[in-house]
Amino acid sequence: MDALSDRELHDASHLTEDQLSLRYKLTPTDARQTVLRDRWLATPDVKLSDYRFEARFDWIEIGVSTNKPVVPVHDVQPKLKKALDDPIRGGVHVTSKLNRNKLEETRDLLILLHDPSRRRFEKIFNVLEQQFGVMGSEGWVQHEVWSWELAVDIYPKRTRARDDDDMIARRVQMSELIRKHVAPSPMLMTGMFLDPKDWMRSHDGVELMPQFAGSLGQRAQHLKDTHKLHLSAADPDNHRAAAIDNTVYIAAKYRVGKYRLQDKIRDKRKRGQRTPPLPVDERRTRIEITVGSHQDTGLEERYETGINTIDDIASYSFDTLRRDLFNFELPTLAKDETGHPAEEELAVFSKTGSLGLKLMAQGRRVIERAKGIRDGTGRLLLPVRQKAHNLRFEDLNCKIRDALKAVATTFEEG
Template sequence: MIRSVPLVFNDPAYHDPKDAEHLCLPYTVAPCPNSQRRFAGRLHAVPRLDLSTYEFRAVFDWIEISVETKRDRSSVNLYNRLRKLNEDFGAFRTCFVASPTRGSAHSGRGHVIKMQDPAPGGLPGLLRAFLREDCAPGCALDDIPVTGMELSLDVYPAPRFCEGDYAVRRMLMTELLRKHVAVAVAEVFREDRRHPRFVHKVYKTGSNTTTQRVVAPRGAAKHRVKKRAPEIGLRPLDIASCDPAHHHQPFVDATLYFGQKGERLSYRLMDKITDNRKGDMADDLSCHRTRSRAEFTLIDETPGDGLGPASVGISSINDLALDGLASFNTLLGFELPTFRRDASDPEIPDRDAWEIFAKTGVAGLAQREDALDVMEGDRDTLRARARQRVQSSGKLLRFSNLNARATKALRRLEKRWRRDWL
């Protein structure tokens, strides 16, 4: 069986009107191939998009380190010093210098340095010169702690496609990544400030607005849900997630977020057609440089607290080149949805479940399944349970083909850093 998910747009001028009929992501729906008990009798959906017609690349957007200088230095002075060194080494595109708590206009010995587009060929030389001439004695390259990083998975349609086909294929891949991204510790991103949400400009007015992917009910529905929530030990938003009406599909021309800026872990997914954005201004990319992008940010919430890169084995700048990125496979992965069969026709997915997946992907579907598991449980147990955060149900399948492509891109990034670093 073939089912399709239409793409939605905020700005109707974002795509060529002639492409509208092709801007649907098709799926093959079939019985689950997995024999495990939790998948018994369920259906699963696989996107009908040929991944071999795409190129996958992984890059570091930026890396943040913490250093201590020999004497008090202002952030502006240190920035100028690093920029001068960079003329010789070409270690990054630009950098930013902040206080140990990431504050601006800082003067002291402790500093946090964020390097944009770091280059492994020039970075060791620049850092050694910086350590030798500017930093406190005894600090070696191996000892420079990494306090933050942003890693991106960029997916490009094959360059052989003409502009029109290239754009359509890129937008379909953007939708696919959003539908299937499996964020680490998914239930954490259901909390109030971390809700998946998409940000876009209001058409014709130009002002930014944010829309939650799953929204709480309003009016009479809000009253019913709030009354029911204490009885079954769930939050109102978890109950609301069972109703497709409370799910909103992100626009392709919007940026999708999981998590809160400044916290340990966050994700951002976009259809990247511009670069070097400053406020409302940005440079348009040429057609074959546009791509689908999934950005993953891992930081120490307070530099040096060890919550960020150190928690996945990246403690020092040297670890990036020598220890590899294997642990990132657990943080940046993709999954396929599975569905209960519809009560009126067992050959098709449950109608509500399919509509929810079509709007909010595997994240929205998993939240709905988790809530249903609790709501359909033993009533006495539910009444005795305090309000809880629902946990991941495990009713998703690994998207093996897409994960393999992402893993290969990470390995190529590892090899490039190891080769150029040494």
């Protein structure tokens, strides 16, 4: 299968599959736990020190209330934009908190600022206090952080690359690595994103494609309460790979937490259109996590991060955020009768990564339990643990953690 959905539009179109492929080292797990025993640990053959990791807020959305009975929403945004007076930085968007309507009159506003910083919020707060009657003192108004998006960008280091082609190949390999090892946090998603709208899927700018597919047909009576994701993921033939130039999404739009994974060679992409590519040194692997009630249907559902006001950012422990949201795992692979990695698991990993392997193991165990299959002692088989047969990807997790530590400083000084 070609790793690119449209070779004419991607910067790696002239490179071979061998140049773009991510290679792995296999080592015995040597683990005592039954779930890990007699398996191969698969570790990507990539030097993380050859990459630069950067993290920042992409945008932050706050809620404020005016002292006036109502204000026209469409009057607020132009005045905030004028106060920011920064055409190079991201813009500001204002809507009603009730239904995100930009045209109505209300006293409860949502303000979303792209490329946020303390200095830019101070300018916004001055306008809100002086012109729209939002309570505050010394330019710092009463507000609540409603939602935000945090991005981690991973750049190949120019000093470690031979030429532009090597830069491109290294970036593509990292983009593939992120997809193969991402471990979404179940704490953000009800039922561990078992709703079909939550499933891992990819988008090529025109069409959205699920990565777990297949017709399930009529379910047996004992499986009628089994989630579709478990039934689908249990069958390796239902796993689908995403082309590297597709954006991968995990979790539904209305969730309080959702993931987007990109091989980012352009700053913006409108539906069906692609803008000119960035300079080679600015192209990167990107991980975006959106937290909060950004979508209309999610206003009543919140995830408490501890960032309740802009002031909280300076003292916030982003290491906690790393543990909660930015997790990556290494897969272990079963051995076949010859001692080699089982082809079935290799095939699944090549398509949906360690997440796909985890869901396959969990799905098969759910089905076995639904069928009443028991172990040698007569007990019902235990559910598969949260990580299934995976292990923590400590080296990558540490790189992400170190990048997140700089987020507060970037926000305060930006």
